[in-house]
Amino acid sequence: MATHRSARGLARMAAIIEAAVVVFARDGVDRATTNAIAAQAGISPGSLYQYFNDRTDILKAVVRDYISRLAEVYQAVWPTINATTPRPEMIAALLVPLAEFKRANATFAMVYAHPNLPAELRQEVDGVNQAFTTRLVALLAARNPATPRETLELAARQAACLFRGSLPLLGSVTGDEQRDTQELCTVIDAYLASREIS
Incomplete structure (x- = not known):
């Protein structure tokens, strides 16, 4: 596999990753083929192999792309709140963008559950989530x-x-994902209130 770091090469890799997400969602990870991914990306299989060795290599790239974008969402929410933000507003500011991101990336749940996903990638995802929880604890401690x-x-x-746990069910209660997200925020707010945590 050649290394492509030019702007054109990076754009082609991004297009392949995007195509892989579509094919994984349509065919399932196990049934997806590099030929199908190449076709979805509008390139030849030979061109795909200039960027990725095989399907597992693409799977890893999909996960790393998700991790990068998830970390960006996490980073973006923190400047919108502080220790004096009312609790309901704090919860909504934290959870609504994350719910929207995860809904837009629903295929990742299937990819993450795949048995061929290397353990170190699972650990990276868990690390990003843990960093968010740690920062949330620090915010709660300040409050x-x-x-x-x-x-x-x-x-x-x-x-x-x-x-x-509720993310996969958003939209199944009221038929409106945004409304269900707001209801989930209310549930979490009530939980924190029951623990006398502001």
Whole structure:
């Protein structure tokens, strides 16, 4: 595989990754072929192999692309809130952009669950999510200085679990994903309130 770092090469790689996401969603990861991915990208299989060795190589690239974009979303939400932001607004500011991003990248859940995904990539995804939770704990600590750290850590992890567990179901309750997201924010707000965490 040749290394392509020119603007044109990077654009071609991005197009292949985008095509792979479409093919993975349509055919499933196991049934997807490099020929199908090349066709979706509008290039020949030979051109694809100039950028990626095989389907697993493409799978890794899809995950790394997702990780990069997820990290960008996480970074973008923090400047919108601080220790004085009302709790309901804080929760919405954190969760709504993440819900929108994850809905727009629903195929990733299937890719992430694939048994051929290398463990180190799972660890990278988990690391990005853990960094978010750690920063959330720090924010909660600034808002609740008298609350024990372990209480805040448990609350942050539980809120994250509620959020991640509910993501696949958004839209199935009211038929409107945005409304369901707001309802989920209300549930998490009520949970934090029950723990007397502002």
